[in-house]
Amino acid sequence: MTPRLLVVEDDDHIRTALRWALEDEGYDVDEAVDGEDACRQVSDSTPDMMVVDLMLGAVDGFAVIREVRLGHDLPIIVVSAKADTHDIVAALEAGADDYVTKPFEVKELTARLRALRRRAGSSAHPTSRGAPREVVLDEQPPAPLVLREESGTVHRGDEQLHLTLTEFRLLCELAASPGRVLSRQDLLQRVWEHGFFGDERLVDVHIRRLRTKVELDPGTPRIIVTVRGLGYRLDPR
Known part of the structure; x- marks a missing residue:
């Protein structure tokens, strides 16, 4: 089409x-x-x-x-x-x-x-490249935060969060490597797919937007953590 x-x-x-x-x-x-x-x-x-x-x-x-x-x-x-x-x-x-x-x-x-x-x-059409199909990102109250890659959704309890395509892809890439630091260039290559043109500001701004949707306190993120000088890491709670 x-x-x-x-x-x-x-x-x-x-x-x-x-x-x-x-x-x-x-x-x-x-x-x-x-x-x-x-x-x-x-x-x-x-x-x-x-x-x-x-x-x-x-x-x-x-x-x-x-x-x-x-x-x-x-x-x-x-x-x-x-x-x-x-x-x-x-x-x-x-x-x-x-x-x-x-x-x-x-x-x-x-x-x-x-x-x-x-x-x-x-x-x-999600692939089986190793990214988890369903991940509980946060079990803390008031409700669990769950990523369902197959259906392309993220829920906090019964509420579906509205993520853009870029935000969802970022979350999937981070969730595919829990506890591992991914550099901005890693994320540019995996999410934007054009590292030669890529601008690291793309990553930083979309991470900030993503945090406003998935973190209970975006000002003090505990799920998507910044590792100064290296990049970002997802810490499921």
Whole structure:
């Protein structure tokens, strides 16, 4: 099935060039000219993936991503001329999965899109590479925290936690090696699958977002632990 991709870009020339390039790569491409148009299209018919510019006018890219994340976990890549660390981190905190700064080579964007598609496919069809199918991550009150890789879900008691694809893949990779430190580069290779392009900020920001969902006290994490200078370790409780 041809993946349907929504390109959100207010510059007509850039949007058209992206559409042509992505159609050549086999995507069915829809276009949104501003943030309001993007939110409306996602509400009417959710695409499989999104490419979002940040500078869109009244409803900017940050707002679009936050709105989409209220009800959807589709992969989102930001494409923007904003290269400042604060902007990159803010976009990732809003819920983007990846970030490409302008100007960029189309092959870089398509490589990242392919990696996201592979991750989505592997999450829908888990493998037996050694990652546990069901893991109790935390038995502490008020309710156990359970990762079920086969169904692609995480529950705290009866409540299913809403994790994005990237957050879920991160948790699975950490849970596959409990008690072992995984470096940021390890996680980039395993989760983002494009270490050459990878930015370690991707890992740090998504770990912070993941902690807000799985830790009882995100400010003092006890399940996903930072090992200073080395990386992250999952300590089931």
